[in-house]
Amino acid sequence: MQKRAVGVNRNVGAMQLLVQANISVTQKPVEGERRVLSGSLDQIVEDFADYARVGVNEIILNAQLDESMPGVEAMWETAREIFNEVSNM
Numbered sequence: 001m002q003k004r005a006v007g008v009n010r011n012v013g014a015m016q017l018l019v020q021a022n023i024s025v026t027q028k029p030v031e032g033e034r035r036v037l038s039g040s041l042d043q044i045v046e047d048f049a050d051y052a053r054v055g056v057n058e059i060i061l062n063a064q065l066d067e068s069m070p071g072v073e074a075m076w077e078t079a080r081e082i083f084n085e086v087s088n089m
Contacts, residue, residue, distance in 0.1 A: 016057040023061050025078050037061075041078065045085040052089045 002012045023037040023044055030039035037047050051059060061079075 017055055018058045018060065019051060019056050020060040021062070023082075041081055041085070044082060048082075048086040049089060052086075 001017075002015070005012050005015060021037050024035070024039075025041065025044065026039055028040060029043055034043065036050075037044055048059065061082075
């Protein structure tokens with residue numbers, strides 16, 4: 001992407017990388033292969049760390065809860081937990 005930006009005279013240093021993704025939060029860790037930003041809170045936080053390591057500046061999330069975490073309040077609590085875990089990355 002950076003090579004293309006340079007090719008069209010864009011300032012690569014001013015570019016930011018943004019990811020928009022669905023997350024699927026489960027109570028228990030997903031074993032074996034799993035989709036990025038899915039699984040337990042710890043697995044999702046590790047995915048955030050991976051994105052930070054490759055230079056992602058911002059992540060916009062669409063939360064999806066499994067049956068074990070019903071309701072809007074559970075969604076907000078999970079969002080708060082994720083925010084608290086990743087806000088110092």
